[in-house]
Amino acid sequence: MTESDSTTAPAHFILSRIRAEVEAGQCDRVITRFPPEPNGYLHIGHAKSIVLNFSVAAAFGGYTNLRFDDTNPAREEQRFIDSIREDVRWLGYAWEHERYASDYFETLYEYALHLIDHGLAYVDGQDADTIRAQRGTLTEAGVDSPDRDRPAAENRDLFERMRAGEFPDGAYVLRAKIDMASPNINLRDPVLYRIRRQHHHRTGDEWLIYPTYDFAHGQSDAIEHITHSLCTMEFEDHRPLYDWLIEHLPVPSRPVQIEFAKLNIDFTVLSKRRLTRLVGEGHVAGWDDPRMPTLAGLRRRGFTPASVRNFCNEIGVTKSEGIIPYGVLERQLRDDLNARAPRRMAVLRPLRVVLTNFPDGETEWFEAANHPQDPGMGTRRVPITREIVIEQDDFREEAPRKFFRLKPGGEVRLRNAFIIRCDEVVKDAAGEVIELRCSLDPDSRTGGPRADRKVKGTIHWVSAEHAVPAEVRLYDRLFNVPHPAGDRERDFIEHLNPDSLQILDGVRVEPALAEAAAGDFFQFERLGYFVPDRDSRPGGPVFNRAVTLRDTWAKLEKELAAG
Structure with missing residues (x-):
């Protein structure tokens, strides 16, 4: 594995049972398998099975096979096989043998x-x-x-x-x-x-x-000398048949089936049938739509392998069904990216600001840390000019008492730069604010005589002249209720969240983001964690919001739970 995470599987009943078998001499080498059907893309529930199978085998010095259960040719496609391989590799695992039920x-x-x-x-x-x-x-x-x-x-x-x-x-x-x-x-x-x-x-x-x-399943296990066939609880009633076939056939080994609770997570659906419908009816833009719970979708949205593995380890392995809050998955991503994501500035909804006492036509460069807690990540140069852009939300003409951002006559510090004061508000014919005219305090620069002057607000910004135009896609939960498939009287499609995707076209980002490439990830300061999307083009980057800085759904979930 290439990323730091919880690579050692936490203790659970399957590990304890296998350890007892190994210590009793009933098992020499633990061999598991991950047996997906190649009729769709893997989702976060499959990730739990992948992490479990690979980590259990590794814990006892064994290995795991990747075996495609290709016994239903009507629904199987090569593209699904390719995507499954990619997903398992992305999670950080290498299988010992690639096998197919059709081999047998x-x-x-x-x-x-x-x-x-x-x-x-x-x-x-x-x-x-x-x-x-x-x-x-x-x-x-x-x-x-x-x-x-x-x-x-x-x-x-x-x-x-x-x-x-x-x-x-x-x-x-x-x-x-x-x-x-x-x-x-x-x-x-x-x-x-x-x-x-x-x-x-x-x-x-x-x-x-x-x-x-x-x-096919149990006999394929036996042919491959799988020692432990780890299945979700819906196969518990199938275990007697699994064992009956093993007992009455001349198979070369006798694998043991052990069941565990499958993953259920709120604000989404994990049924392959329902996911197929979402794709087929055009409610999402494909299997790798960043709103989908597929591993391809999570990867495109910006989730990291470490965050998914750590999530699977945190929720544990039991026999009891439960529903995991989506926020638990997001928290693992925040924790991972907070430690590793370089900081950058981007303005999603720009408002022009003219610094009236900044020399026209000149550019000043500030040194900005790439990560405030990790000096090893170095610094970058950030340009500022007479015209900059700030977030529209960072200005209020009629500001409430505890609004510590920019307002008429008010002061804020521009992050990494100096303090400015709003002197004039310019509006269009319709009365909409189109520009702020501000003056800067030159002595409040870093190293200046009043560099430590305190103001209550600090906001981010981008030089209008040097800004790179970008598109930003703000993703949120695909459904607006915790259990969209739980109401049998209603179609789960009715619970789709109409605000699950917002596309912002007029975004401006700092020059350091111009060359962002697939696989990069950033914290847009004060906004969240973002990754470049595959739709990016030279001079026209597209960024997906992977996760917000805070769990904005936590309060709603508590209210829903309280009834």
């Missing part, structure tokens, strides 16, 4: 024949709706298929013909023969194979039948 299609097929030959699987000719209806309910046992007692030889013949393409899609499925009266519905003769005439991104048109996730 032939072996899985042989395993299916093994079950058939041992009377543990059968070919069912019923349609999907009938099979679903026969599974029963949580209080009623399932109903045996009329094909359940089909002879093994006939099942083998049908299954081989399924592979050969003799039957149309949906004509037959292969089911495990377990227990239709089991209290666990997952053991009521689950489907193992389906006929699907779909082109596969790796195997082409070689296969006409594809294994289900439940059949």
